[in-house]
Amino acid sequence: MSNKVPVGVSNRHLHLSTKDIETLFGKGYELKPLKDLSQPGQYAAEEVVTVEGSKGQIEKVRVLGPARQQTQVEVSKTDSFKLGIKPPVRDSGDIADSSSVVLKGPKGQVQLNEGAIIAQRHIHMHTSDAQKLGLKDKELVSVKTEGKRSVTFNNVLIRVKDSFALEFHIDTDEANCAELKNGEQVEVHK
């Protein structure tokens, strides 16, 4: 049985609460979907914001939709040096005591006391994929890549849901380290 999964590289991005969307873009504002993402129902929005830390800022950080309960900013370690923040490596949604940043939009700005993280790499999969691969939700696996810069990523979290499509999510530091591109196939090992 094949143990291959496709790679999805996440560039820095953010998810916004409805309240923060209104502060940044104006009262009653709704995100404009630009492009569907591989995870069903998720999209890259037309909107971008500036993310500012104590040392610097990064412009045009893409907003992903739809709106979430909590605003969350996902950056790479490389980005964190530029911003001057020390975000923890966390699963999505786990933002307690994570880094503080300021978000600047066309209509206002948001002082985020916590919410900036480095996303822990993970594999999204549908229940049927999990059955085929013999894996279950929250299990940790390794992922091996090929080539001159072959690496084995340890501590890769398995996330199973009927709304998920099979994909190994990594950030740009992880992609650049292993010379991986979107859609490349990598091997899962228990």
Next chain:
Amino acid sequence: MSNKVPVGVSNRHLHLSTKDIETLFGKGYELKPLKDLSQPGQYAAEEVVTVEGSKGQIEKVRVLGPARQQTQVEVSKTDSFKLGIKPPVRDSGDIADSSSVVLKGPKGQVQLNEGAIIAQRHIHMHTSDAQKLGLKDKELVSVKTEGKRSVTFNNVLIRVKDSFALEFHIDTDEANCAELKNGEQVEVHK
């Protein structure tokens, strides 16, 4: 027996030929040592240059001394996107058909037709370290790191010389991917 080696993170840098030093900094110019590196005889120089590719440039790239036979620019994959070049992953010194960049110094500029590479990760070691670790020159090993972002770097080249100090050399993408810092200890596996 311990199989631990310390990490050395290389930021983007370049080595210059005597001819290119003169073109960039002036006739008869000699590099001014700023700081000794961990490898005996090698130093970071006071001099910096601008490296330019087809898409962008990076300023203040550090020159390492002493002068070499051939000019060589070592960048990360992240840097390569900013510059708009596609450098191959190579061992130091192996620059045939590598990427073209322009170097700009205070007194002139050098059109480098080849010379920009992404350095292949490697472990420098003294002959006595190689004996202790049971390794030989040009052997390939794996290196495992600890922590939430634990990775195993495969295809790590062993370089043995009596002028080398024990150190695992990686670039900033590899360091940021695995959350590694200078001087941290990692495990070598055959």
